[in-house]
Amino acid sequence: IANVLSKDYSPLNQLWDDQQWYKDWRGAMDSAFAPLMFSEAIPSAICESHYDIQPEGTRIMKTVSGTYQYVAHIEGEISDRSAPILCQRNPDNESNEEFICDKEQVCVEDGFCYQDKDENGQPDEEKPVEGYMYKITWGVSAPQDEKQTPYIDEDGVAISFNVWVYPSDGSESKPIYQNGGEIAGPIELRNGDRDKDLVMRYTGKNYDRVCIVWDKRMKSYLGAFNSGGDYIGSVCNDVQTVTAGTVDFNSAGGGTQSTKASAGQVQTTSNW
Structure with a gap:
């Protein structure tokens, strides 16, 4: 709240920001005016933390x-x-296989990946993974x-x-x-x-x-x-x-x- 009261005096705010008396005054203003705004006093120390708390990611x-x-x-x-897994384009440009699937899977002509546990190039089941x-x-x-x-x-x-x-x-x-x-x-x-x-x-x-x-x-x-x-x-x-x-x-x-x-x-x- 004190920050709002002093926003029109930003040069002075910057000048006094590291002064203890100014911090005490700012805290007192928070305590005095917060009840008038139907709110509990918010410690001004939160304002001094700047970007210490950052959004996730x-x-x-x-x-x-x-x-x-x-x-x-x-x-x-x-x-x-979940949904049927599509084959992926092979990142190896020199490979003969244009599309691939994960290990123990095979890419079939319909563009989907099928289970292939023995890795013989043939699908083990009729439905895709x-x-x-x-x-x-x-x-x-x-x-x-x-x-x-x-x-x-x-x-x-x-x-x-x-x-x-x-x-x-x-x-x-x-x-x-x-x-x-x-x-x-x-x-x-x-x-x-x-x-x-x-x-x-x-x-x-x-x-x-x-x-x-x-x-x-x-x-x-x-x-x-x-x-x-x-x-x-x-x-x-x-x-x-x-x-x-x-x-x-x-x-x-x-x-x-x-x-x-x-x-x-x-x-x-x-x-x-």
């Missing part, structure tokens, strides 16, 4: 100039009911200042990362991208670069969490947002169930490539 970083910048965001969605549609979207922005990317290499790569999915049964997590077998940090950005992608996939496996996991990490100025130190940690979000029609099923059915940072070299994996 989002990371905000303080820059050297003192401003705040969104550096990463990720979301995961799953359809609320059913699974759920996953939609994962993410975006990352690298800091402009090299001081905030201490792992920058001689090629100018400032940060690198991958996107991982985590099974609900606690088994081993799976990477979404690879570059010539490299999975730790296949997506690479230079200072000031941005990248984003949307990945859609049918699978019979259950995942409940998605994360952006850094290989070459970035550093927040003065360590504003990471309780473990100055470095920005993994950015994660829970997979949300959505009703049919919310996920665009027509966009599925093949691996996608990342944007400019990958230069066409980074591809989605097919084992998750």
Whole structure:
């Protein structure tokens, strides 16, 4: 409330913000005026925390100039009911198989995946395997200042990362991208670069969490947002169930490539 009362005096507000008497006055104003607004007093300390509490799946970083910048965001969605699993376009452009399925499955001419436990190339059952549609979207922005990317290499790569999915049964997590077998940090950005992608996939496996996991990490100025130190940690979000029609099923059915940072070299994996 005191912030509202003093908003017309922003220069003085900035001048006094670190003064204890001003903080005491602001707290007193909250206590005095809150009852008039049919509300309990809200401690002004909440206003002083700035961006310490961030939305799930989002990371905000303080820059050297003192401003705040969104550096990463990720979301995961799953359809609320299962459907026959479509074959996926093979990320290996040199393979003779244009479309593939998961291990112990075979892609049949109708475009769906069938159970093939003995992997003899013939379906074991008459009906295709059913699974759920996953939609994962993410975006990352690298800091402009090299001081905030201490792992920058001689090629100018400032940060690198991958996107991982985590099974609900606690088994081993799976990477979404690879570059010539490299999975730790296949997506690479230079200072000031941005990248984003949307990945859609049918699978019979259950995942409940998605994360952006850094290989070459970035550093927040003065360590504003990471309780473990100055470095920005993994950015994660829970997979949300959505009703049919919310996920665009027509966009599925093949691996996608990342944007400019990958230069066409980074591809989605097919084992998750």
